[in-house]
Amino acid sequence: LILEPKIIGLDIGIQYIEGKFNKAINKNSEDITESINYLCSVPKIIPIKSRLEIRGVVYLDDNSSDENKINELIDIKKDSTQQKNLKFCAFHIFHCNINQFQSLQELKSLNFEIPETESTKFLSDIEIYLQCWNDEKLFQKYPTSGIILKINSRKLQKYFGENNISRHWAYAIN
Numbered sequence: 001l002i003l004e005p006k007i008i009g010l011d012i013g014i015q016y017i018e019g020k021f022n023k024a025i026n027k028n029s030e031d032i033t034e035s036i037n038y039l040c041s042v043p044k045i046i047p048i049k050s051r052l053e054i055r056g057v058v059y060l061d062d063n064s065s066d067e068n069k070i071n072e073l074i075d076i077k078k079d080s081t082q083q084k085n086l087k088f089c090a091f092h093i094f095h096c097n098i099n100q101f102q103s104l105q106e107l108k109s110l111n112f113e114i115p116e117t118e119s120t121k122f123l124s125d126i127e128i129y130l131q132c133w134n135d136e137k138l139f140q141k142y143p144t145s146g147i148i149l150k151i152n153s154r155k156l157q158k159y160f161g162e163n164n165i166s167r168h169w170a171y172a173i174n
Contacts, residue, residue, distance in 0.1 A: 001119065001120050001121070001123075001126075001149050001150065001151065001152060002100045002101060002104075002117050002118075002119050002149075002150045002151075002152050003117060003118040003119065003120070003126075003129050003147050003148070003149055003150075004091060004115045004116075004117050004139075004147070004148045004150065005115050005116065005133075005138075005139035005141075005142045005144040005146075005147065005148070006144055006145050006146040006147060006148050006172050006174070007057045007059050007089060007115065007142045007143065007144060008059060008142075008143040008144060008145050009057040009058050009059030009060070009089075009143070010026060010027075010057065010058040010059075011026070011027045011055070011056075011057050012024055012025065012026050012027070012032065012036065012055070012056060012057070012058060012088075013025050013053060013054070013055050013094075014036065014042065014053070014054050014055075014056065014090075015051070015052070015053045016046055016048065016051070016052040016053075016054075017051050018049055018050075019045055019046050019047060019048055019049055020044070020045055021037065021042065021043070021044045021045070024036035024037075024042075036058070036088075039058070039086055039087075039088055041086075041087045041088040041113055042088045043110065043111050043112065046110045046111070047110070048110070052093065053093070053094040053095065054090050054092060054093050054094065054107065054112070055090070055091060055092040055093075055094065056088055056089050056090035056091055056092070056112070057088070057089050057091070058086055058087070058088050059086070059087055059089065059142060059143060060085050060086060060087075060143065061085045061086070061087045062085055087113060088112070088113065089112075089113045089114065089115055089142070090107045090112035090113065090114060091104065091107075091114065091115055092167075093106060093107065097154060098154060099152045099153060099154045099157070100150045100151070100152045100157075101117075101119070101152055104117065115139075115142070116139055116141060116142075118138070119152070126149065126173070129147060130147060130173060130174075133146070133147050145174055146172050146173055146174030147172070147173050147174070148170055148171070148172050148173075149170065149171045149172075149173065150167075150169060150170045150171075151169040151170070156169060157169040
């Protein structure tokens with residue numbers, strides 16, 4: 001299992017075509033490309049010459065959990081000092097055949113910020129990690145509302161399946 005922070009922010013999907021930033025959409029399938037294009041933490045060019053689609057979250061760097069403020073800042077169409085507090089953290093590559101750990105490493109190699117993670121093979125460890133999160137000793141870098149448990153095995157991920165709305169191999173706890 002991979003444990004990641006459940007970051008409070010705006011979930012978005014980003015598409016690259018021929019290595020160039022092409023499109024960004026929010027969870028309501030609204031095109032927010034123009035706004036996301038101004039975020040410094042989103043690479044404009046990546047060294048992949050095919051189509052790549054990733055999922056991540058835009059969050060406030062000051063550990064604020066105000067989603068309304070994030071939505072207001074994302075609507076700013078130019079690089080302002082306020083928008084510099086917005087960061088993008090990538091955590092999933094769509095349509096790939098690698099496990100979660102490898103996916104995160106690939107995103108990191110493409111210059112994306114990835115979430116801090118922990119891993120375990122034992123379900124009994126989950127309670128310990130959850131207690132550490134409740135005691136604010138885990139994932140302090142981000143505004144969080146819990147922990148996401150993800151199955152790392154690609155074979156098991158395919159077995160449990162996923163769709164555009166959810167991944168049946170990832171589970172949020174708090």
